[in-house]
Amino acid sequence: MAMVGLFWITEDSVYLGAEPVGTASGVRLTEDGVEPLGSGHGSSWSWAEVRRIEAADVAVRSGARRLASLAWDSVAVLVTGDGELPPAFTVRVETADGTEEVSVLSTAVGGVHTPDEYELSRTLLERITDSREVVGELLAWGRHHAAEGTPRREEREALLRKWAGAQLDL
Template sequence: MAMVGLFWIGEDAVHVGAEPTGAASGVRLTEDGVAVLGAGGDRSWTWDEVVRIETHDVPVRSGVRRLASMAFDAALVAVTGDGELPPAFTVEVATTGETVLADAHAAVTGGIYLPAEYELSALLLRRLAEGGADIADLLAWGRDHAAEGTPPREEREALLRKWAGA
């Protein structure tokens, strides 16, 4: 699997944030539609039913502030020996009949996203929900490249622009 923006991309599914394990919650995007996993039971909708996907409270900082936060967190873990889960954020899935909120965990190293990747990811989520982008493009990339791991920042941003049609 590989991280591109807010997306954790594999061969058969794309997760908003980290892929949930165990009882953790999350949001999975497939060619069939959108699924909210975890707390409260799994729910799913076809792409035709989804009208909006938004994220809230995503940790975003500039490159310098991101590095400073990561250094502080590493020092804290070294001193206390107490590591934490990556930061959580909220994914809002609105359908023709309801709005559901789900927690997702940051998939990016250090748990903090750069502004450009976050903004392009948010645009791509909007375009996916509106039908202006196709999850099949992300999945095709995942089948061909996810095993190679997360690409460099410039490539991630270029992929997000391409997928979102930006």
């Protein structure tokens, strides 16, 4: 399994946010559509039904602020012995019938994403909504590379740019 931007990619699945465990909520992206996971969520949607997917409430900080936040969290755990789950963010799936919100756990260490990874992930979500073949690209990458673990930041950003077809100057 590997974290790339807001995505958790395994050898056979792509999740927006962390892969849910047990009854935790989550969102799985498939070549057929979007599946909300966990109790209290409706049925899945085909890509023809999905108008937009949005990630909101994502913790985003610059590299230096992210490191400071991770250091502070590490000290807090050492002092109190009490670790916390990574922060959650909201995934909104918009269809003709309305918008459903699903809370998912962050994939990033400490739950904080860099601005570049966040913006590239948002661009990729737009492309996925427009072309379901993109999920196939992520799944193919996962089959060949997810077992290697999370790539370094530069490689993650390069993958996001490739998948998003991004010409962004971030």
